[in-house]
Each structure stands twice: as structure tokens, then as C-alpha cells.
Amino acid sequence: xxxxxxxxxxxxxxxxxxxxxxxxxxxxxxxxxxxxxxxxxxxxxxxxxxxxxxxxxxxxxxxxxxxxxxxxxxxxxxxxxxxxxxxxxxxxxxxxxxxxxxxxxxxxxxxxxxxxxxxxxxxxxxxxxxxxxxxxxxxxxxxxxxxxxxxxxxxxxxxxxxxxxxxxxxxxxxxxxxxxxxxxxxxxxxxxxxxxxxxxxxxxxxxxxxxxxxxxxxxxxxxxxxxxxxxxxxxxxxxxxxxxxxxxxxxxxxxxxxxxxxxxxxxxxxxxxxxxxxxxxxxxxxxxxxxxxxxx
Amino acid sequence: xxxxxxxxxxxxxxxxxxxxxxxxxxxxxxxxxxxxxxxxxxxxxxxxxxxxxxxxxxxxxxxxxxxxxxxxxxxxxxxxxxxxxxxxxxxxxxxxxxxxxxxxxxxxxxxxxxxxxxxxxxxxxxxxxxxxxxxxxxxxxxxxxxxxxxxxxxxxxxxxxxxxxxxxxxxxxxxxxxxxxxx
Numbered sequence: 001x002x003x004x005x006x007x008x009x010x011x012x013x014x015x016x017x018x019x020x021x022x023x024x025x026x027x028x029x030x031x032x033x034x035x036x037x038x039x040x041x042x043x044x045x046x047x048x049x050x051x052x053x054x055x056x057x058x059x060x061x062x063x064x065x066x067x068x069x070x071x072x073x074x075x076x077x078x079x080x081x082x083x084x085x086x087x088x089x090x091x092x093x094x095x096x097x098x099x100x101x102x103x104x105x106x107x108x109x110x111x112x113x114x115x116x117x118x119x120x121x122x123x124x125x126x127x128x129x130x131x132x133x134x135x136x137x138x139x140x141x142x143x144x145x146x147x148x149x150x151x152x153x154x155x156x157x158x159x160x161x162x163x164x165x166x167x168x169x170x171x172x173x174x175x176x177x178x179x180x181x182x183x184x185x186x187x188x189x190x191x192x193x194x195x196x197x198x199x200x201x202x203x204x205x206x207x208x209x210x211x212x213x214x215x216x217x218x219x220x221x222x223x224x225x226x227x228x229x230x231x232x233x234x235x236x237x238x239x240x241x242x243x244x245x246x247x248x249x250x251x252x253x254x255x256x257x258x259x260x261x262x263x264x265x266x267x268x269x270x271x272x273x274x275x276x277x278x279x280x281x282x283x284x285x286x287x288x289x290x291x292x293x294x295x296x
Numbered sequence: 297x298x299x300x301x302x303x304x305x306x307x308x309x310x311x312x313x314x315x316x317x318x319x320x321x322x323x324x325x326x327x328x329x330x331x332x333x334x335x336x337x338x339x340x341x342x343x344x345x346x347x348x349x350x351x352x353x354x355x356x357x358x359x360x361x362x363x364x365x366x367x368x369x370x371x372x373x374x375x376x377x378x379x380x381x382x383x384x385x386x387x388x389x390x391x392x393x394x395x396x397x398x399x400x401x402x403x404x405x406x407x408x409x410x411x412x413x414x415x416x417x418x419x420x421x422x423x424x425x426x427x428x429x430x431x432x433x434x435x436x437x438x439x440x441x442x443x444x445x446x447x448x449x450x451x452x453x454x455x456x457x458x459x460x461x462x463x464x465x466x467x468x469x470x471x472x473x474x475x476x477x478x479x
Binding site (some may be wrong): 023026 | 376387
């Protein structure tokens with residue numbers, strides 16, 4: 001063996017001692033490196049740069065890999081957060097609209113002299129064949145058949161049947177309901193009956209019929225309920241005249257009216273529970289042609 | 297079948313591959329501490345010094361250790377020099393002396409040698425640093441440094457020695473035994 005020879009052992013010992021001296025010498029604080037060291041550093045500096053650069057690149061690579069999961073998780077968290085916020089925004093918007101509706105309804109209720117019972121719309125006839133609504137108030141709450149249903153925007157319909165906790169409402173767009181109404185704008189109010197239009201049901205328009213041919217009514221006129229009738233109090237907004245025409249015989253004038261209420265988006269309504277003040281006679285008819293109580 | 301390359305080219309090729317492995321070892325060591333979140337960084341260059349010393353004997357082991365240690369000193373310790381030169385040279389000699397008595401074909405011997413060699417190397421550097429700087433650079437008592445750092449590192453190095461020794465052994469076999477002597 002190489003190092004078993006005495007001479008070689010001395011060589012090894014010498015190398016070790018030299019290295020220890022190198023450690024001792026280079027370990028002391030020095031202002032600058034020795035010339036040989038500077039040469040070595042000069043030679044290895046590019047290698048060190050390379051190593052550092054490689055290290056940084058690899059570090060960046062691994063960091064991006066390790067961060068990928070974090071970023072993905074964060075992305076997922078943010079998505080869920082956005083989704084939650086969106087849901088909250090929708091809820092808030094819903095609450096805001098509800099608040100606005102309630103405020104309008106409250107204002108409306110406070111201005112009215114009649115007794116009003118607030119009710120929520122829980123169902124709507126989806127087929128549109130019958131144009132009915134279901135409310136969450138019934139006879140336990142004092143609701144009776146043939147009570148008027150309105151909102152702060154105008155006439156909705158009439159209670160057609162009542163159970164303990166719910167009631168059915170015939171919408172004003174239903175041809176089975178006829179309401180005594182008049183034009184508000186003309187100097188000489190024009191009276192007529194408002195009823196649903198079977199030919200244009202999809203437009204949810206109503207028709208004001210039975211007006212004399214000379215009646216002064218024109219598009220843009222506002223139609224309100226008349227005081228003649230026992231179901232609807234007078235002065236409740238019905239809608240606005242869109243078209244005016246005369247029947248084929250020229251005997252009766254009729255107008256197409258755009259109701260002020262959006263029946264597709266009804267959520268809360270009022271049921272008029274107080275008796276309507278009696279006015280001079282005129283008839284209002286419910287659906288199947290039965291006479292509804294007269295008002296004076 | 298005739299030789300594809302003359303003998304000299306084959307030897308150069310072996311040198312080149314060994315250099316490349318060492319280079320990669322340095323790169324990995326230089327980079328590992330930046331990448332991995334734990335303290336147990338394997339020392340590929342130390343594994344290679346021990347494995348090559350084991351295969352080629354104490355003189356070549358000492359030279360390889362000295363050269364590799366010097367590069368490590370310059371790269372990682374400069375301006376102080378000599379710590380790794382001395383420690384790795386001694387590891388090369390130790391591995392070379394051990395290799396005289398043990399079969400080289402089996403991987404288990406160099407793996408155990410790497411385990412023991414790493415442990416001794418780390419303790420040696422710890423003491424050497426303490427001796428010359430008068431400071432406990434790791435800020436750990438020796439027994440905690442051994443159990444907390446050196447033993448795990450020796451274990452990782454031993455594990456890594458299995459593929460590395462197999463690679464170097466395969467490389468040397470590929471070049472032929474006659475050429476190993478030239479190395």
C-alpha cells in the first residue's frame with residue numbers, strides 16, 4: 001500500500017500540514033486575496049456565476065412548481081369567494097328591491113284611507129289560461145271573496161276564492177273580470193268597463209269597452225277605477241291608453257290599455273279589506289257573468 | 297468488431313463523464329439548499345469521492361478528494377480554503393484503504409462506507425471549523441449535530457450512493473478494466 005511506506009506517510013503528513021496551514025492562513029481576516037487565490041477566483045468566478053444562475057433558475061422552476069399548487073388553491077378559494085360575493089350581491093339586490101317595494105307599499109298604504117292587508121304572491125298560474133294568482137292570506141286573515149287586490153302601482157285583480165290561509169286572485173287581464181273605470185285626463189270623464197283581452201293575452205293588455213263613440217279618449221290617457229262599483233275603490237290606477245278604436249258597427253268605442261302593474265313580477269300586493277264606499281250604481285261583473293255587489 | 301474509438305478517446309470519454317457527474321454533483325449541491333426546505337442535503341461530491349476512492353485506491357482517492365475538495369472550497373467556502381480539501385482528501389484515502397480488503401462488485405460495501413464516511417467527514421469538518429474559527433458555526437452541540445444533522449445526512453448519502461455507485465461501476469465496466477488502471 002502506498003501509505004504504508006514510511007516515505008509516503010511523510011508525504012501525506014506534509015500535505016495534511018500544508019492544508020492545515022492553508023486553513024489557518026486563509027481563515028484570518030485579510031484585506032485581499034493572495035495572487036494565486038485571485039487567479040483561482042478569477043478562473044472560477046464564471047463557474048460560480050453559472051452555478052448561481054443555474055441555482056436561481058432551478059429554484060425559480062421549483063418555486064413555480066411548488067407555488068403552482070398554492071396558486072391553484074388560492075384561485076379556487078378566490079373563485080369560491082367571488083361566487084359567494086356574487087350570491088351575496090344577488091341577495092342584496094333582492095333585499096334592496098324588496099326594501100324599495102315595501103317602502104313604496106308602505107307609502108302607498110299610509111296615504112290610503114282604506115284598510116289594506118299586505119299579502120305575498122306565492123304562485124302564479126303558469127299556463128296563463130286563467131290569469132290567476134295565489135296569495136298567502138286567507139279567511140283567517142280576514143280575506144273574503146270579491147275583495148279588490150291592488151298594489152301601489154295600480155289594480156291587480158279581485159279575490160275569486162278563499163281558503164283558510166290562501167286566496168285566489170283573478171287578474172285584471174282575465175276576460176272574466178270587468179272593472180268599472182274612467183279616464184282621468186279628459187275634462188268630462190269617460191266611463192267604461194275594463195276587461196282582459198282574449199286576442200292579445202300575451203301582451204297582458206286590457207281593453208276598456210262600452211264607451212260611447214263620441215267619448216273623448218286618446219292614447220296616453222290615464223285610466224283609473226271609477227267610484228261606481230262595490231269592489232274597487234275609486235281612483236286606483238289601471239293603466240294608460242295605447243290605442244283607441246270603434247267597433248265594427250260604429251256604436252261603441254274601445255281602448256287598449258297597458259296596465260300599470262307588471263303581472264309577471266308581482267311579489268307583494270294589498271287586499272282591500274275595508275268596504276268600498278257606496279256610490280251611484282253601476283255594475284261590476286265577476287268572471288262568469290255573475291253580478292258582483294253594486295256600489296253606490 | 298473493431299474499436300470505434302482509439303484507447304485515448306475512451307479514457308477521455310470516461311474523464312469527461314466523471315467530470316460531468318462531479319459538475320452535476322456540484323450544481324445539485326449548490327442548488328439543493330436553495331430548493332429543498334429541509335436541512336438534510338445530500339453531498340453528491342462526497343459520495344463520488346468515497347466511491348471512486350473505494351474503487352481506485354488511496355492515492356487516486358486522495359487526489360480526487362483533494363481536487364474535488366479544493367473546488368468545493370473555492371466555490372462554497374472562499375476566501376477560506378482547505379477545509380474541504382483536507383476532509384475530502386482524507387475521505388478519499390480512507391475509502392481507498394477500505395477498498396483494498398472488500399469486493400467491489402457488491403454495492404452494499406460502498407453504501408455502508410458512504411454512510412460511515414459521511415458521518416466521519418461531517419464530524420471532522422465540525423471539529424476542524426471549531427478548531428480554526430473557535431466558533432460553533434452550526435450553533436449546535438456536537439451530539440445534537442450528530443443526531444439531528446449528520447446521521448440523517450449520512451443516511452441520505454448512503455441511499456443516494458446506491459444508484460451513484462452503480463452508475464460509476466457500470467461506467468468503469470463499460471470502458472474495460474485495462475483502462476481503469478490508466479485512470
